[in-house]
Amino acid sequence: ACNGYEVIDLGVMVPVEKIIQVAIDENIDIIGMSGLITPSLDEMVHNVKAFDKAGLKLPAIIGGATCSKIHTAVKIAPHYPHGAIYIADASRAVPMVSKLINNKTRQHVIDSSYQEYDMMRQKRLSQAKRKTIVSIEEARSNRCKIDWQHYTPKKPNQLGITIFDDYPLDDLVERIDWTPFFRSWELHGHFPKILDDKVVGVEARKLFDDAKQMLTQIIDEKWLTAKAVIGLFPANTVNHDDIELYTDDNRQHVLHKLHHLRMQIERVDNDNFCLADFVAPKDSNIDDYTGGFAVTAGHGIDEHVARFEANHDDYNAIMIKCLADRLAEALAERMHERVRKEFWGYASDEALTNEAMIKEKYQGIRPAPGYPACPDHTEKATLWELLKPDETIGLNITENFAMFPTAAVSGWYFSNPKARYFGVTNIGRDQVEDYAARKGMSVAETEKWLAPVLDYDVE
Structure with missing residues (x-):
């Protein structure tokens, strides 16, 4: 009940x-x-x-x-x-x-x-009628053009895979973004201003006090375990929109190939972005790199949720789930920070406040499969083949690519100063057919996974 x-x-x-x-x-x-x-x-x-x-x-x-x-x-x-x-x-x-x-x-x-x-x-x-898409060839000709001859990508300080089996939770607290926490409780406003909001301030303060109290218990009593795996690899763009990862810096053997999608809406005064634009093309003969990550803060949560639910304590059952989600996001933020400053080292002198990090003032991005810049969930399979999070940190994906434990974040690392987030929508049939061929999937299967971002109705 x-x-x-x-x-x-x-x-x-x-x-x-x-x-x-x-x-x-x-x-x-x-x-x-x-x-x-x-x-x-x-x-x-x-x-x-x-x-x-x-x-x-x-x-x-x-x-x-x-x-x-x-x-x-x-x-x-x-x-x-x-x-x-x-x-x-x-x-x-x-x-x-x-x-x-x-x-x-x-x-x-x-x-x-x-x-x-x-x-x-x-x-x-009516909005759909106003949007014009261009051919995939036109979109590619309007890609984000980077002057590779005057940019030297930083070689990571540590290539390969690094595993963090029990990341200290107390190191994540300062990186928690609290605004989404309040939003998950239907309290809308930016932290910390929401605590003094005339309408929801009192309720927000009570919720925040309860959250801090449980967060202390989670850390002190080790209710949850945080784990992470990151990988940094030699890489180059091929076929306009794909990225090859190599086993080593000799770049003779392809480890994996990442397939990406390109914005196809007509953009007169802007670029038709694709994530592959941010990695040096193979024919440029420039050595570039990219990376991937998977993190979770959900190990151990089930027994505590079950305990709360057995006592009909829905409030605390929801609370621990919300906090686990925030810790997972904080771990993703912390790992990206350490990649920029330490493992990759392309921004070793970075010194940003938590607020600046939340506003993504740093160099580089960490887009996630299934989200706007790379809306295809099936690319998560490549990430799992690459990093093996199921084996390394006990983070699994279902046949539909949902992550379990659910308090988890995964994605790619791009370091280029021009790398930015964007949204891929209104994909044309020509790009779908091209993408399906590159991935070795049927067009029908590809359309199934890309259904929310197609510019046409599937028969």
């Missing part, structure tokens, strides 16, 4: 047939679905179609890290007339459930949500 409602938790990656059968057998009132990564979006569409076909006329609550209101409006709701209602986070589930269970308010909630969805679809359609 939770907040007075009986909740039947079916787990993760549950077949739709089982969801339907349990819904019928248990006479449930509402179905809840949460999507963690990109493939979950297609599964939700498949599921609501199956619900409708099976004759279920139950509202479905839609949420999760990978989902959004616009996706619900455009992709899910049109296939389900009985209510596919998006909620931004768990804190909004209870009031929404109470409205959907109440016969007097259910239809009004569904109707008003669907009216909003309809307006969002119309707006999305």
